[in-house]
Amino acid sequence: MTTILKMTKRNNIKHFSCLLIMVMLFSGCAWQREIVMPTYNVSKTIPIRVGIVLGDSPESFNYGPNIVRDLKEMKVFKDVVFPYSKVESVNGILKIDVKGKWDWDWLAKNDKGFCPSRVGKHQVNIYLMKDSKNIVQYSLPLTTSLDAGIYPDATDIVYKADSLQQRKVAIEIAKHLDEDYSLISEAFGN
Numbered sequence: 001m002t003t004i005l006k007m008t009k010r011n012n013i014k015h016f017s018c019l020l021i022m023v024m025l026f027s028g029c030a031w032q033r034e035i036v037m038p039t040y041n042v043s044k045t046i047p048i049r050v051g052i053v054l055g056d057s058p059e060s061f062n063y064g065p066n067i068v069r070d071l072k073e074m075k076v077f078k079d080v081v082f083p084y085s086k087v088e089s090v091n092g093i094l095k096i097d098v099k100g101k102w103d104w105d106w107l108a109k110n111d112k113g114f115c116p117s118r119v120g121k122h123q124v125n126i127y128l129m130k131d132s133k134n135i136v137q138y139s140l141p142l143t144t145s146l147d148a149g150i151y152p153d154a155t156d157i158v159y160k161a162d163s164l165q166q167r168k169v170a171i172e173i174a175k176h177l178d179e180d181y182s183l184i185s186e187a188f189g190n
Contacts, residue, residue, distance in 0.1 A: 035146065035164055040171040042076055042178045047190045048091035050077045050128075051084030055097025059122065063098050063166045070170030076177055091188055092135065095127040098169065100142075102161060118161045120144045124169050126176070128184065135187040138176045142168055 052071075054064040068082045081088050100122030124140040146161045177184065 035160055037164065037167050038171055040074060040174050042074055042174055044178075044181055045075045045078055046177060046181060046184055046188075047078045048184075048188050049079040049081065049089070050092050050094050051088060051090040052080060052082040052094045052096065053084050055095065055099075055125070057097065057099045059098040059100055060096060063162070063169060064096055066163070066166040067096060067098075067170045067173070070167055071174060074170070074174050076174050092128055092130045095125075095129070096173070097125040097127075099123050102158075118146045118157055120146075120161060120165045122165060122169070124172065126173055128177070130187055135184055136177070136180050138173070140169075140172050140176070142172060144168060 052064075052068050054060040065082075068080065071077070072080050077094075081090055084090065084093065100120065102118055102120045104118055120143065122142050124138075124142060126136075126138040126140065128135045128137070142165065144161065144165045146157065146164060
């Protein structure tokens with residue numbers, strides 16, 4: 001009787017251990033890191049009405065509307081016209097040209113072990129013009145990595161990665177324009 005009780009306890013422990021391992025494998029390993037979107041506050045709103053045009057690249061058309069939305073939210077300019085057409089009255093034109101791509105790094109190492117990561121490398125060229133003359137221009141290389149997690153939802157990761165990169169582009173544009181506030185204000189007579 002004692003032998004049967006000992007064997008039953010051992011079997012229960014084995015079953016419990018197997019069940020625990022299965023639960024960990026099927027629920028604990030499917031994870032995705034939550035991303036926190038960066039923020040930025042401009043020191044002063046540039047007091048001009050600007051028309052925004054996008055470059056001809058597919059990335060410009062994909063990222064552009066959200067970049068413009070973020071620039072508006074940060075109140076970089078007094079007023080923004082987007083999409084801009086030449087019939088509208090503006091003080092200047094901001095051209096945003098984005099090029100680049102995303103790659104998967106399938107052997108990325110992070111705190112959870114090895115898992116896929118998405119790496120975006122983009123080149124952003126910015127031109128702020130008055131009467132067809134460049135007032136400021138920037139060439140901004142941006143690299144972003146996003147851990148995909150284990151067994152990631154690829155569609156969700158693509159969306160999150162694009163959203164993060166778009167926000168980073170908008171913030172970099174805002175920072176550079178903010179740094180050149182005096183130059184820009186003087187050029188536009190403010």
